[in-house]
Amino acid sequence: MNRLQPKDVTEVFTFYRDENNGKEPTEWEHVTIFDKQGYGIISVDGYSGVIDRNGNIIIPLEYNNLIDFEELESKIILGNKGELWGFINWKNEIIIPFEYSYASVFQDGEAKVCKDEKYYIINEHNLIIKEIDGLDEIL
Numbered sequence: 001m002n003r004l005q006p007k008d009v010t011e012v013f014t015f016y017r018d019e020n021n022g023k024e025p026t027e028w029e030h031v032t033i034f035d036k037q038g039y040g041i042i043s044v045d046g047y048s049g050v051i052d053r054n055g056n057i058i059i060p061l062e063y064n065n066l067i068d069f070e071e072l073e074s075k076i077i078l079g080n081k082g083e084l085w086g087f088i089n090w091k092n093e094i095i096i097p098f099e100y101s102y103a104s105v106f107q108d109g110e111a112k113v114c115k116d117e118k119y120y121i122i123n124e125h126n127l128i129i130k131e132i133d134g135l136d137e138i139l
Contacts, residue, residue, distance in 0.1 A: 038052050039051070039058055039068075041066045044061060048063045048079070049061040058092075059088070063080065064081060067105060076088070078103055078105050080103075084098040085098060085101070085103035086098030086099060086100065087111075087124075095124070096122070096126040100115050101114050101115065102114035110122065110123060110129060119131065120132065
């Protein structure tokens with residue numbers, strides 16, 4: 001099990017391997033701020049995952065990117081695998097499938113997504129609220 005030292009998990013930390021002194025505080029290249037639930041997004045070698053404040057792996061390093069946001073009190077995470085975006089929860093369960101070429105974080109219960117070159121606004125249940133005209137409305 002990969003663990004961080006307790007001193008390492010109190011705030012925002014970015015760690016780089018220090019091979020000169022023979023001491024490696026952690027193998028993670030980056031750790032974000034820990035959220036209200038005590039989870040932090042980590043990254044190493046181009047992959048992202050999630051750990052808790054004790055350094056236990058919650059979500060393995062299997063995503064290209066993970067983006068947490070406070071809109072839904074950290075109950076859902078935007079992530080991508082390869083070229084596709086989707087949403088997972090803190091148990092690594094897929095909430096919205098990885099089927100979008102673009103996805104935004106949720107704001108006011110809605111996210112903007114693109115699939116098959118069509119743009120939509122969806123809710124947290126992956127139901128289409130409306131189709132939008134294109135990239136200009138997404139940005």
